[in-house]
Amino acid sequence: MIQFFHVYKAYPGDPPVLSDINLNVEKGEFVFLTGPSGAGKTTLLKLIFCAEKATKGQILVGGRNIARIRESAVPYLRRNIGVVFQDFKLLPHRTVEDNVSFTLDVLGVPRAEAREKVRRMLKLVGLEHKADSFPLRLSGGEQQRVVIARALVNDPTILLADEPTGNLDPALTVEIMDLLTQVNVRGTTVMVATHDATLLSRYQKRTVRLERGQIVSDEDGVKAARRMVV
Amino acid sequence: MSALSKVVYFCRSAAVGLKQSPFVHFIAVTTIAIALFSAGMARGAARVLDNLLASLGGEVEVTVYLSPELDADEVHGVRAHVETLSGGVATLVSPEAALSRLRTELGDLGEALAELPENPLPVSLELRVPPERRNPDALQALARALRDAPGVSGVDYGEAAVQRLSAIARALRFGALVAFAVVLGATVVIVAATLQLAIYSRRGEIEIQKLVGATDRFVKAPFLLEGLLQGVLGAAVALFGLWAFGRVLGPTLGALFAFLLGPGVAAPWVEPRLALELLCAGCGLGLGGSFVAVGRFLRV
Helix, strand or coil: EEEEEEEEEEECCCCCCEECCCEEEEECCEEEEEEECCCCCHHHEEEHHHHHCCEEEEEEECCEEHCCHHHHHHHHHCEEEEEEECCCCCCCCCHHHHHEEEEEEEHCCCHHHHHHHHHHHHHHHCCCHHHHCCCCHHHHHHHHHHHHHHHHHHHCCCEECCCCCCCCCCCHHHHHHHHHHHHHHCCEEEEEEEECHHHHHHHHCCEEEEEECCCEEEEEEEHHHHHHCC | CCCHHHHHHHHHHHHHHHHHHHHHHHHHHHHHHHHHHHHHHEEEEEEEEHHHHHHHHCCCCCEEECCCCCCCCHHHHHHHHHHHHHCCCCEEEEEHHHHHHHHHHHHHHHHHHHHHHCCCCCCCCECCHHHCCCHHHHHHHHHHHHHHCCCCEECCHHHHHHHHHHHHHHHHHHHHHHHHHHHHHHHHHHHHHHHHHHHHHHHHHHHHHEEEEEEECHHHHHHHHHHHHHHHHHHHHHHHHHHHHHHHHHHHEEECCCCCCCCCHCCCCCCCHHHHHHHHHHHHHHHHHHHHHHHHHCCC
């Protein structure tokens, strides 16, 4: 589903942010991307949804080489990728329902159909009773659940989450991670960037570790969890 | 998405934008309104100037001197020919009438004319040319044609005065055009700057739109629509201002300058053609400003 071949990313005058990244994420897989701050986790995710362009190397997403993608084709690629951010990126003056249906407005889904999809998605994330609330009236966990609903409402094949629990307390963190796991069980490929070691040991998923822009380990969930414990 | 639902979405989004930054949009609408009001006033002034020139130009008469050997029938024949050639109206002036007029114009010196053994003035035709021929080129061409006509011994039309008048009108029109271009340019810049503020306040929304897969055209459309709405509103305000100006101050100005201006001053300040022109100009200004403004905010 996602393949990196000798990918480099560097900004002029700075050392490379990513160096010789080779990675293969299968369809339906759940992958943790971990490492210290500045290791290149966010940049790697940004390369996948074309918010950044690789300096060198090839990236295939759903079989399509996005290193050579035309600027005008980027929006159509992004429609298959849901993105969840640590800082939520919700529109404060719009209701929860409007925030979630925002994606469908962009895709041109008819209003009635969009309303139905939004209701279903809010039910999935447990927020159907907050449809008319405004984001700032919600807790951090609820806001993040709205973001996940927005990212999933158009049934993307890939979900990318950049430190989705970074601003949340442990209880809410578990709540959000359970939701992401549930999404993965439904068939969506999920990549979560986090530096929270407790998550890795708790959920025991494939873990790719980045340090100074390079992949230093790529382990299955059990192995990674065992190493965390040790 | 059907075309209709897209239009509905863009309109809704534009309305939200207007609601979210009312002050910024107020500034843009006011700027457009002032520019268009000025343009409308300039158009009114140009019309008054045209009337003034036409009335002054109307006083420019072409005098056609006829050969002395013509008899009465031939004089009438030449008169008819001159009228056909010019499209104007020719008044026959006998030598006696011309001499009498000259005597009056000379005042005390006119007495000297009594000493002349015979009247030296020929029969002449005073020709009032139609307005479309009251410009230097047309008058020159007409004079040339009249000089070549049979029975005509000379033509005089105050060539220098007509040329000076036309030069003044040309200079005024050019000046107005330059001023109008400067005002339009400044308006586009101001509208673009104010719209950039409005767009900046919605940069979060644009960022999310781009992240969830909106095309550039989809992101731009509501802002262009906002610009268009600003243009329409600005034009409406300007037209109302011109109408009110014409209603309140028009009659007073007409009375004040009646001695100088032609009948056009009493015409309404807002005519359907002017309204249409200002509306189109408003739409152009709003669209132009928003087009300039949206470009740099789409790189997410």
